[in-house]
Amino acid sequence: MNEIIIEPVLTEKSTRLIEEGQHYTFKVAKTANKIEIRKAFETRYPDVEVGEVRTMVVRGKRKRQFTKRGLVRGRQAAWKKAVITLRSGEIDLYESV
Known part of the structure; x- marks a missing residue:
């Protein structure tokens, strides 16, 4: 279960x-x-109760960098984002940072 939620988006x-x-x-x-x-x-x-979960896939961006050897092209990986609405309770995301 822990590998499903990777990290908070701040x-x-x-x-x-x-x-x-x-x-x-x-x-x-x-x-x-x-x-x-x-x-x-x-x-x-x-101690929280989830009301709603909305998900979306964030597209990976293209990246370019000019170096001594010329133009280097790459791509960021795509990732999935979840927006979670709570029905009851509250969490503190900054306590573990």
Whole structure:
């Protein structure tokens, strides 16, 4: 279950969502579905109840870098993001950072 939720996404937008309501954003395994994400989240944080799970696949970006040897091209990997809305409870994402 622990390999389903990889890490929290701490960006300006996700921090604003936490402040406005009970929305938490996490990077999850690409093969995980909403039911598995819900069970893993409730196992990791036992005193919260999940209301809704929304998932999306974030596209990998193309990267270019100019070096002495010329142009080096690459690509970031695609990853899956889950936005979790809580029905009850609250978590502190910054306690383990």
